[in-house]
Amino acid sequence: xxxxxxxxxxxxxxxxxxxxxxxxxxxxxxxxxxxxxxxxxxxxxxxxxxxxxxxxxxxxxxxxxxxxxxxxxxxxxxxxxxxxxxxxxxxxxxxxxxxxxxxxxxxxxxxxxxxxxxxxxxxxxxxxxxxxxxxxxxxxxxxxxxxxxxxxxxxxxxxxxxxxxxxxxxxxxxxxxxxxxxxxxxxxxxxxxxxxxxxxxxxxxxxxxx
Numbered sequence: 001x002x003x004x005x006x007x008x009x010x011x012x013x014x015x016x017x018x019x020x021x022x023x024x025x026x027x028x029x030x031x032x033x034x035x036x037x038x039x040x041x042x043x044x045x046x047x048x049x050x051x052x053x054x055x056x057x058x059x060x061x062x063x064x065x066x067x068x069x070x071x072x073x074x075x076x077x078x079x080x081x082x083x084x085x086x087x088x089x090x091x092x093x094x095x096x097x098x099x100x101x102x103x104x105x106x107x108x109x110x111x112x113x114x115x116x117x118x119x120x121x122x123x124x125x126x127x128x129x130x131x132x133x134x135x136x137x138x139x140x141x142x143x144x145x146x147x148x149x150x151x152x153x154x155x156x157x158x159x160x161x162x163x164x165x166x167x168x169x170x171x172x173x174x175x176x177x178x179x180x181x182x183x184x185x186x187x188x189x190x191x192x193x194x195x196x197x198x199x200x201x202x203x204x205x206x207x208x209x210x
Contacts, residue, residue: 004046011054014063018050021072025119026079036100036112040079043097049179050075052204056183056197066127067186073124073136074182076116078175081143083113088147132182139178146170168209169202176205 008015026041028034050071057067085091086099087109101109117140124136150167153159180201184194 007055008051011051011058011063014054014058014068015047015051018054018068018071019044019047021068022050022075025072025076025123026116032104032108033112033115036104036108037116039097039100039103040083040112040116047075048208049078049175052176052179052201053183053186056180056201057187059187060184060189060193060197061187064186066129066132067183069123069126070129070132070136070182070186073120073122073127074139074175074178076120076123077136077140077143080113080116080120081140081147083109083116085147087113088151127186129185131185135178135182135185139174142170142174146174165206168206172209173202173205176208177201180204 023041026037028037053067053071053074054063057063083100087101087106090101091099092102099109100112104112120136121133124133127133146167146169149163149170153163153167177198178201181194181198184197189197
């Protein structure tokens with residue numbers, strides 16, 4: 001059974017709109033930058049994070065322009081973090097394809113990641129929601145904090161289960177939590193429902209990473 005198709009079914013049209021907006025945001029006429037962005041577009045994943053945003057928005061209300069801009073902004077933030085992570089980890093592959101730093105070099109990868117991050121901020125600003133903008137900015141800090149925590153524990157044989165969960169919560173789970181919370185926020189959900197959505201997202205992210 002194709003569970004992913006079942007999950008996508010309620011938001012099929014809206015997800016297609018998201019993909020179109022996301023691809024537009026990763027386009028540029030400049031030769032080197034345009035080439036690097038096209039390279040990133042070709043390695044699209046399962047779109048799990050934007051799907052969660054769209055599903056949460058639809059659960060609590062309707063998917064609107066703010067929802068879509070938030071979804072694009074968050075996915076761009078995630079994409080930028082992956083480009084930078086590959087530089088830090090000296091990874092040569094990402095999703096079965098050559099990483100940006102392997103295809104070009106570290107300098108290009110860092111600058112492309114910065115460009116994508118700036119584009120993410122531009123997209124989320126279009127939501128006209130101070131809460132969503134603040135949430136995305138806090139998420140960027142959390143992801144960096146989690147990456148540094150992971151780096152500081154690489155090679156340690158005595159890493160505790162608590163530290164392991166801290167790393168998960170500040171990386172994968174933080175992204176899922178933000179997706180669920182921002183999706184609920186964008187559709188006008190109550191503060192109580194937004195908190196419940198965030199908790200659901202965090203739990204889902206922890207389970208997914210494990």
